Amino acid sequence: MKFTTLILLCMATMGPPAHASEHWPQRPITFVVPYPPGGTSDIVARIVANRLSETIKQSVVVENRPGANGNIGANIVAKSKPDGYTFLLCDVSALAVSPTVYKSLTFNPETDLTSVAMLSFSxxxxxxxxxxxxxxxxxxxxxxxxxxxxxxxxxxxxxxxxxxxxxxxxxxxxxxxxxxxxxxxxxxxxxxxxxxxxxxxxxxxxxxxxxxxxxxxxxxxTSASRIELMPNVPSLEESGIKGLEVGAWQGIFGPRQTPNEVVSKLNSEINNILQLPDVQNKFKELGADTKPMSVEQVNTLFRDEAKRWSSVIKNANLKF
The missing domain is CATH 3.40.190.10 (Periplasmic binding protein-like II)
Structure with a gap:
């Protein structure tokens, strides 16, 4: 067999080139929501999935995998193939505090998951x-x-x-x-x-x-100021508790080693969707505000939330 023929055969058996992610997506994407249907995360996921499927011309499926305060679904995504087709959509604060609360956690959110995008704060x-x-x-x-x-x-x-x-x-x-x-x-x-x-x-x-x-x-x-949905209810900040901005930060994560090109493209698509007036209005009906962020901003928020709640747990001498 000629040497050039051997080389061509080897290349053919090596599979798609590394830049295949440039053509992402080529099949349906799954958003794993680690909570039961009907909650804020689930509703937000379906709003975003519907619009995302229109922009990327592929189906986006929302799959509910509840249990263990979100850790069952998170573990599924952390252990999934990092090919850009399985993502976690969850409460970022709950995910960040999990290693402190659950000592037998089978994954590490900070090292086994990749930040992709932020969706909302409620x-x-x-x-x-x-x-x-x-x-x-x-x-x-x-x-x-x-x-x-x-x-x-x-x-x-x-x-x-x-x-x-x-x-x-x-x-x-x-x-x-x-x-x-x-x-x-x-x-x-x-x-x-x-x-x-x-x-x-x-x-x-x-x-x-x-x-x-x-x-x-x-x-x-528990926001920095009053919200449009309930203008007569004061914020706890104005009631005297300084620095208390707490709520559900809905974010998207992928398995570690998800291609950077996919992360960047999905982050951009999500941020564009969050600018749409109809999406913003649907979020406001949930008492939520859209929160487009860069990947690094999501990483920073995740670390800050983990640090914040670990301090609260330590000060309360809370044992699990």
């Missing part, structure tokens, strides 16, 4: 049962310190961002309450409405109907 609401007869954060803090006070805070799970936000509020205000843990947000909300627990922190979409019906009282929103 703050939480601090609410109480109306029977508590408080309408401001200051009144809540003062009443919690009373001799006959017996406040229970409904947390969705130990180490969840809503739980850690409650801890940070206690650390910054001196408020006193006991944490009661639930397997899911709906049960926590139901028990607070029933008066079994007195207060909780959760997302705007799930709490808004109960506030409007008078079953819950909103004391504050």
């Amino acid at each position: 703050p939480f609401l601090l609410v109480t049962n109306p029977a508590l007869h408080v309408s401001t954060l200051r009144a809540l803090v003062e009443k919690s310190k009373g001799t006959n006070a017996d406040f229970n805070f409904a947390a969705t799970s130990i180490g969840s961002i809503s739980h850690l936000t409650g801890l940070e509020i206690k650390q910054k205000t001196g408020a006193i309450w006991q944490d009661v843990f639930y397997k899911g947000g709906s049960e926590a909300i139901s028990d607070t409405i029933a008066g079994h627990t007195q207060l909780l922190i959760a997302g705007i979409p799930v709490l808004a109907p109960h506030i409007q019906s008078g079953k819950l009282t909103a004391l504050g929103v």
Whole structure:
């Protein structure tokens, strides 16, 4: 066999060249959402997936893989082939704090995942049962310190961002309450409405109907300023807690070693989608703002969130 023929045969068996990612995507893409259908992450994923499929001319499938506060779905993506066709769409803060909360985690978010894009930020609401007869954060803090006070805070799970936000509020205000843990947000909300627990922190979409019906009282929103969806609810910042901007940061990550060309292109496509007025309006209906970022900005936010919540956990001497 001639040498040149041998070379050509070897090249043919080597598969596609490294620059094949330049032609991405050539088949459907999957967004793994590590939570049940119907939540903020799921809704955001479907809004973005629909518009992205139009711009890249390929289907974008949303696959819900809930469990372990998002870690089951995250692990699936971390262990998937880094070919640019499987991505994680999740709450960035929850992902960042996972190594501190879950000691037996089978993946490392910082080293096994690649930041791709940021989508949105939606703050939480601090609410109480109306029977508590408080309408401001200051009144809540003062009443919690009373001799006959017996406040229970409904947390969705130990180490969840809503739980850690409650801890940070206690650390910054001196408020006193006991944490009661639930397997899911709906049960926590139901028990607070029933008066079994007195207060909780959760997302705007799930709490808004109960506030409007008078079953819950909103004391504050965990953003730097008031939000358009609820202009009469003060921010906790203006209520006296400085530096408290907390909520669901929805971001996209890929497996480690996802081609840089794919990451760059998807980041650009996502950021363009976030500029569309109809997308921004749909996000606002969720109490969320679009947050286009560069890949490096996503990396910085991830590191900052991990550092922030690790400090809250340490100060609370929280054990898992």
